[in-house]
Amino acid sequence: MTADAGERLVDGYTLVVFDLDGVIYLIDQPIPGAVEAVGRLHADGKAVAYATNNASRRSSEVAYLLTGMGVPARADEVLTSAAAxxxxxxxxxxxxxxxxxxxxxxxxxxxxxxxxxxxxxxxxxxxxxxxxxxxxxxxxxxxxxxxxxxxxxxxxxxxxxxxxxxxxxxxxxxxxxxxxxxxxxxxxxxxVVGKPEPALFATAARRAGGGQTLVVGDRLDTDIEGASRAGLDSLLVLTGVSDVPELLAAPETRRPTYVAMDLAGLFDPAAVVRLPGVPDGGGWSVTVTDGGLALDGAGPPLDALAALCAVAWAASTGPAVRAESPEAGKALAALGLSA
Incomplete structure (x- = not known):
């Protein structure tokens, strides 16, 4: 279910650790909304760090690149697998x-x-x-x-x-x-030094001192599994590599705490859901069929995703989903799933 009004996800954490490729930027261009999201975190006094498996740039180069995109960053906030x-x-x-x-x-x-x-x-x-x-x-x-x-x-x-x-x-x-x-x-x-090994995230959390840490990533097999190994909460954003079918088929070690379409989920309670949700949550109902899952009802697409994860993970079904109502078809289309 989405959070209650006024309960921003970011308010529960003192440090937010971002993956870079697929979360903050693609190659050398910022992902829409990323600059604004990091700016809001700084304005709120939240500690920010960046952990990347990309070994083709040094920490100082990454910080310079981010700053040039409008995301002020210091070299000591950037943790790369090359340096580690x-x-x-x-x-x-x-x-x-x-x-x-x-x-x-x-x-x-x-x-x-x-x-x-x-x-x-x-x-x-x-x-x-x-x-x-x-x-x-x-x-x-x-x-x-x-x-x-x-x-x-x-x-x-x-x-x-x-x-x-x-x-x-x-x-x-x-x-x-x-x-x-x-x-x-x-x-x-x-x-193997980088994610999903927990070293990068654990180092970031140590540098920030006490308080809760949230890892934000776009890959289940590196960012989310790495956060899990480090004992940290995670947010999967669907702006990079991992998609909804991969999420529905994810093993336990690769299941995020939250999912959002993009970084707006950090601030907008309606733009993020906690997983796995419940099978009949948010106006949706999910049942297991011979071919996978069947979605019925109406409501926000993210609530549908939370309900789908609840059933898919419990039943170990495949990611195929069938719509049982026109509203379900629209929700599946919004999630990148064929109806």
């Missing part, structure tokens, strides 16, 4: 140790900043391999990493996101590049 990977390697390797880097210059810069030496060849006998997303990563880079791992170097992946969002649709992410090495080596990375 470098800090982890610093703690495990001797100073000056060579690290074979596969990825963007930002990852090399983070490795260098913690006192380690980025290299590109397996012949340099690297003490570890650090793999992150980079648009210029090619076969030669992956081949050198494969040779180094086979020679005994531990393999660190900044993240395993299968895709990253763009205005043209999902594009291959670092997880797709990791899959190349996984296929060649016949094994998994030794360490």
């Amino acid at each position: 990977t470098a800090e982890l390697l610093r703690d495990r390797l001797p100073a000056g140790a060579p690290v074979l880097v596969v990825g963007a210059e930002a990852l090399r810069a983070e490795i260098r900043a913690v006192g380690l030496r980025p290299v590109s060849l397996a012949d340099d006998e690297p003490a570890a391999v650090a793999q992150g997303y980079g648009p210029q990563v090619g076969w030669v880079d992956l081949a050198e990493a494969s040779l180094a791992v086979r020679a005994g170097a531990p393999w660190y992946a900044t993240n395993t996101d299968r895709t990253l969002p763009s205005e043209r649709g999902p594009l291959p992410g670092n997880g797709s590049l990791v899959a190349v090495l996984r296929t060649a080596l016949g094994r998994e990375p030794d360490v």
